[in-house]
Amino acid sequence: MDITAxxxxxxxxxxxxxxxxxxxxxxxxxxxxxxxxxxxxxxxxDLRAANRQDLDAAQAAGLAxxxxxxxxxxxxxxxxxxxxxRQIATLxxxxxxxxxxxxxxxxxxxxxxxxxxxxxxxxxEARPNVTVDAAGLCIKSGNAAILRGGSEAIHxxxxxxxxxxxxxxxxxLPQDAVQVVDTTxxxxxGALITMPDHxxxxxxxxxxxxxxxxxxxSTVPMIKHLDGICxxxxxxxxxxxxxxxxxxxAKCHRYGTCxxxxxxxxxxxxxxxxxxxLAGLYATKEVELRADPESHAILAGYPHLVKATQEDWSTEYxxxxxxxxxxxxxxEAIDHITAYSSKHTESIITEDYTSxxxxxxxxxxxxVMVNAxxxxxxxxxxxxxAEIGISNDKLHARGPVGLEGLTSLKYVVFGHGEVRx
Numbered sequence: 001m002d003i004t005a006x007x008x009x010x011x012x013x014x015x016x017x018x019x020x021x022x023x024x025x026x027x028x029x030x031x032x033x034x035x036x037x038x039x040x041x042x043x044x045x046d047l048r049a050a051n052r053q054d055l056d057a058a059q060a061a062g063l064a065x066x067x068x069x070x071x072x073x074x075x076x077x078x079x080x081x082x083x084x085x086r087q088i089a090t091l092x093x094x095x096x097x098x099x100x101x102x103x104x105x106x107x108x109x110x111x112x113x114x115x116x117x118x119x120x121x122x123x124x125e126a127r128p129n130v131t132v133d134a135a136g137l138c139i140k141s142g143n144a145a146i147l148r149g150g151s152e153a154i155h156x157x158x159x160x161x162x163x164x165x166x167x168x169x170x171x172x173l174p175q176d177a178v179q180v181v182d183t184t185x186x187x188x189x190g191a192l193i194t195m196p197d198h199x200x201x202x203x204x205x206x207x208x209x210x211x212x213x214x215x216x217x218s219t220v221p222m223i224k225h226l227d228g229i230c231x232x233x234x235x236x237x238x239x240x241x242x243x244x245x246x247x248x249x250a251k252c253h254r255y256g257t258c259x260x261x262x263x264x265x266x267x268x269x270x271x272x273x274x275x276x277x278l279a280g281l282y283a284t285k286e287v288e289l290r291a292d293p294e295s296h297a298i299l300a301g302y303p304h305l306v307k308a309t310q311e312d313w314s315t316e317y318x319x320x321x322x323x324x325x326x327x328x329x330x331x332e333a334i335d336h337i338t339a340y341s342s343k344h345t346e347s348i349i350t351e352d353y354t355s356x357x358x359x360x361x362x363x364x365x366x367x368v369m370v371n372a373x374x375x376x377x378x379x380x381x382x383x384x385x386a387e388i389g390i391s392n393d394k395l396h397a398r399g400p401v402g403l404e405g406l407t408s409l410k411y412v413v414f415g416h417g418e419v420r421x
Contacts (some may be wrong), residue, residue, distance in 0.1 A: 001183065007191035010146055011198025013176040014119045018144035020174050022116050026093040028171050029139050036167030037085040040132070043163060044078050050155040051128065058152045066256030066318040070126040071152055081132040084386040088136045091384075094403050095142045098412060109414040114407045116142035118200035121192045121220065122388065125150035125206035131160045133379075133386035134203075135178045139168070141406040144177045146199065148192055150206070151184035158182065193218035203389045203401070208316070223401055225366070225392040227316045227342035228258030230374045233333040233359070234274060235350035236267035242371055243274055243349040248281045249373040250347065256318045258390060259345050259367075259377040263313060263323040265333045271326045272298055287320045294326040313340040330355055334362055341365055343392040345377040366392045366399040 021029075040047065051073035058071055094114045101111035120143050124130045131147055138145040149157040161180035168175050181188050193202050193214055202222045204211045211226050232250050234243045250261035266274055275295055279302045282289065290308040291299055299305050312323040313336070327333045330348075337346055347369035348359040356370040367377040377400065379387025384402030391397045397405035 001185075003183065003185050003187040004191045006183070007181070007188055008195065008198065010179050010181065011119070011192075011195045014144040014146050014179060015198050017174040017176040018116065018118050021139070021144055021177050022095070022142045024142065024173055026095075028173065029093070029142065030089040032139050032167045032171035032173055033085045033089040033136055034167075035170040036132070036135070036164055037082045037089075039163040039166050040078065040082050040085075040160075043159070044075075047073060047078060047156060047159055050159040051153075053155040054128075054153050061152075063152060067126045067152070069254070069256045071128070073128050073156060077129055080380070081129050084133055084380060085136045087380075088140045088386060088403070091140065091403060093140065094407050106420070107416060107418045111412050111414075112409040113412045114404070115410055117406055117408055119144045119146065119198060120388075120406065121146045121148070121195075121199045121202045123148045123189055123192065123202065123204045123206065123210070123214065125210060126152055127205070128153045128156040128160060130205055131157050131180065132164070134388050135160075135164045137386055137388050137403060137406055138178065139173075141403045143406055144179075146179050146181065146192060148181040148188055154184055189214075190217065193220055196220050205389050223389060223391045223393065223397050223405065225258065225342065225344055225390050228260065228344045228390075229263065229314065229316050229340060229342040230259055230261050230345045230347075230377075231263045231265060231333075231337050231341060232261045232347045232349065232374065233265040233327075233330070233337070234267060234270065235330060235333075235348055235352065235355055236269040237352035237355060238267075238270065238274075238349040239351050239371075240270075240274060240277075244277055244281060246347065246349055246371065246373050247278055250375055251282070251287060251322050252285045252320075253373065253375045255320055257375070258316075259374050260318070261322070261347075261374050262315065262317055263325065263336075263340065265325050265327050265336060266295070267330075267333070268294070268326050268328050271295065275299055275324070275326075282322065285320060287322055290321060290323045292325040295324045298326070299324075316342070330358065334359070337363055337365075344390065345369065345374045347372055347374050366390065 097114045098111050122134045164178045165175040202220045204214050204224050275298045288304040290306045290312045343365045345367040346365045379400040387400040
């Protein structure tokens with residue numbers, strides 16, 4: 001196969017399909033989502049069998065535990081995919097919405113209309129649920145998509161692609177509106193990210209190596225984040241029970257996700273009372289604590305205690321490992337976050353309103369939280385139905401990227417025959 005020629009063919013097909021998707025009404029696009037959801041429920045056994053093939057191959061190849069976790073398609077994951085599609089179908093359709101209308105002195109009316117981006121290329125590793133989330137969001141927002149999943153999920157992605165195509169066709173929409181790249185050749189990625197004539201935006205979802213490569217090579221704009229180095233700061237005005245629950249959940253709910261806490265900061269005034277209790281919780285999950293000298297002294301005797309190095313503050317572990325540091329106060333906590341955060345998600349645990357609002361204002365991340373686990377930083381929990389990715393960039397889209405993040409604004413003008421003098 002000539003990979004470059006094949007990818008350009010997919011691009012031309014996607015461009016043609018994007019025009020049909022932009023014309024399609026809300027009811028038609030919603031109908032496609034409902035049909036895909038029903039097909040996934042109907043063929044759940046086939047999807048599990050395909051996923052089993054992928055998992056067996058991945059285990060034989062020695063895939064890392066964090067990636068194995070992402071690859072697995074459990075009953076709960078299948079149910080979540082279906083629920084996500086149906087939630088997207090119930091969301092307001094942003095396409096065609098006109099806002100900010102103003103009458104100018106000349107008599108013309110000027111506003112902004114929300115429109116699809118066009119063709120979105122999505123490159124991701126392991127997670128087969130991304131195939132459905134991405135397809136659903138692109139369909140609802142009137143876009144076409146080219147999906148390039150990881151080779152480790154090829155069997156499951158092929159099965160899902162057939163169900164998505166079935167749903168599109170059943171609703172009278174072009175099957176080329178969502179195309180899954182049916183090759184594991186890495187050259188397909190290189191071609192996809194260098195086709196600005198056919199692709200409007202690239203959304204990468206994967207490890208740091210993948211995204212770093214795309215940042216270096218892509219000639220198409222991207223919506224992306226590189227790392228998920230997320231922090232929880234336990235303030236000296238924190239409710240201890242809340243602090244224990246949030247800091248445990250933020251680390252131990254799932255290890256292999258980008259919104260998992262990787263660094264815990266604790267105010268010096270409460271560190272001696274809070275840290276030992278937290279360590280007892282982490283011990284039940286055998287979490288390794290990489291501690292600065294002050295927290296190391298407080299936690300002496302903890303069975304999985306290691307002295308932190310400078311590198312630990314800027315590491316995304318995606319594993320049962322947590323960096324821990326005692327800080328003097330909020331100033332030092334914010335300074336640490338500013339120096340080491342990947343600008344993904346940070347949370348403060350405090351009962352002090354002034355401290356909470358200061359943290360929200362001054363911490364420059366895509367999601368900033370008060371008294372809540374960083375694990376909430378995803379599209380489903382934010383009411384977006386699903387997400388196509390998380391962006392820590394500052395232009396166009398920031399945070400979980402849902403329907404509005406897959407659209408743009410253009411100016412529209414209504415006149416009554418006015419001419420410019």
